[in-house]
Amino acid sequence: MAVIRPFNAVRPTRDKVSLIASRSYQSYTPAEREARLDHNPYSFLHIVNPGYKYQKVINGEERFELVRNRYQEFKEDGIFIKDKVPSLYIYKIIDRDFQEFTGIIGASSAEDYQNNIIKKHEDTIEYRETLFKDYLKTVGFNAEPVLLTYEENETISSIMKKVMASRAEYEFTTTYRDTHYLWPITGTQEIDTIVKEFEQMPELYIADGHHRSASSVLLNHDMSSSKDSNINESYKYFMSYYISEENLKIHQFNRLVRDLNGLSKEEFLIKLDMVFRIENRGTQQYRPSKKHHFSMYLDGHFYSLYLRKRYRNFNNPLEALDTQILYDILLNPILGIEDVRNDKRLSYIHGKNDLVDVKYAVDAKEFEVGFGMLPITMEELKSIADNNLTMPPKSTYIEPKLRSGICIYEF
Incomplete structure (x- = not known):
């Protein structure tokens, strides 16, 4: 029984989302990063690279603390606003090659990962797991969803088509020539139906984000062991982008x-x-x-x-x-x-x-x-995961690649 859970996302205001959304930090050349940081005060890169304000490279716990500070400043300035209603979110990308990717952003269960309902096909490095766990624990949010895939489901697809018939909350094109759309799903009937459809799925597969999911499970373990009575249940989940197998693109x-x-x-x-x-x-x-x-x-x-x-x-x-x-x-x-x-x-x-x-x-x-x-096929990926095997590093390059800062999951 797979879990998908609505949550109250923290999101940019509609007028600033195109300025905030950023690719992963590593995907930019140094010159590209500098240009965005110099000329775009709203870029999410300012949050993940807080030392830029002081023209200094900052690492470790000090960086984590400053990331949290920058994030809180964006919230205090009204750039980020938390949704009042727990929702799922349809996120669609049409890339520069006119490939279309559509999926649902929701919260996944750490318990599903531990019980192998969320299946893996890559090894993770313990050091990186612990580092990102400590990062999440300090900053208190996650802006990069794990990419999970499932077999095509007609009921879920029909709900997505119905919601997408209305005007998107976000619609913007980046300088990378990708067009992004987002629709919140707030109706309890639609959410309940989607949740029940996932409950009937025996497994989900990680397409991308093995370290992010493993780190979230470590965080859940840490927080579950805590004696602090004020800890809420959000640590038991992590943000994921659920996309059907047919909608993925696997490159070698x-x-x-x-x-x-x-x-x-x-x-x-x-x-x-x-x-x-x-x-x-x-x-x-x-x-x-x-x-x-x-x-x-x-x-x-x-x-x-x-x-x-x-x-x-x-x-x-x-x-x-x-x-x-x-x-x-x-x-x-x-x-x-x-x-x-x-x-x-x-x-x-x-x-x-x-x-x-x-x-x-x-x-x-x-x-x-x-x-x-x-490229490796979806059938090969699933067979590796089903047999509890792991692929060599860099066996798959999987699209879509989501932007950071559009939907944020808080702990």
Whole structure:
């Protein structure tokens, strides 16, 4: 039984939402961040980067305290207002490529995560879990929802269509050329129906936000152990964006490696020939069309790599995953990469731009070789989660990517 719970969101006033909404802090170049912080006093970046006011980098607990201060200042100035009625929120994005994503923002249960109703497919790092838990505990709010996915549900879809037939509370286009819409669902009948439909779902899957959800569970554990009688139940939940599987877009992460591990080009190709059927495609960009087919860009040429049939005897869904195959067959034994999370010789670049970025990085001599593959499917993701397995790092780049500052969950 999956939980979705309405909550009283803290939201920007309609006239300022387009100025406040921001991408994740890391997605901006330093020049982009500086421009927004210099010229937009309402950007949510001022909250998450409070040291900018003093032209100083601030970390740790001191930063957390100042984030809380900046957030409270936005509330005191009437930039953020808390909804009086517990609501669910329909959030729609039409991106620059005219892809449309529509889902519901609501509160998820930490207990669902602990009981594996909310299923995971990635490992988390304990240090990052604890750091973000401490951050949430200090600032008292969460502005980045976890992305959860579920099987298409006609009843939920019909309610969403009905609500979206009315004027959106927010409708704005960003300089990134994405258009964003938000509709609060305040009717008790619609909310009750949506809640009951989710109660009939045996599981939900995390598409993006493994560390955010794990940190929220740690926070719930801390607060549940507290003897403070004033603690409310909001800590038992965390903000999520519920979106149907059909409405997600999964891209691959391509791999780039800085050197050939001491091998010459010819020695490297011979080793590859042991496990792949190789064909030099010249300067024509090669895109894989089947699972277990890979593209490679090396020394100005594209290659197709087809995994030889004798290596296709898989014992579980993880072994059959192309990102795992690339590590087991190539990155580790041939290129000597053991730690795919921390090895400085290995880098990742998402596949939204196909292999153009891979070619550019290799041609610029930043890397020696690059590899591409097909995106992981939703069925593969669910199979990994259902079998309590975890994918290698950077196996999926999943859209949509939501803006911060549009809906905020307070503890």
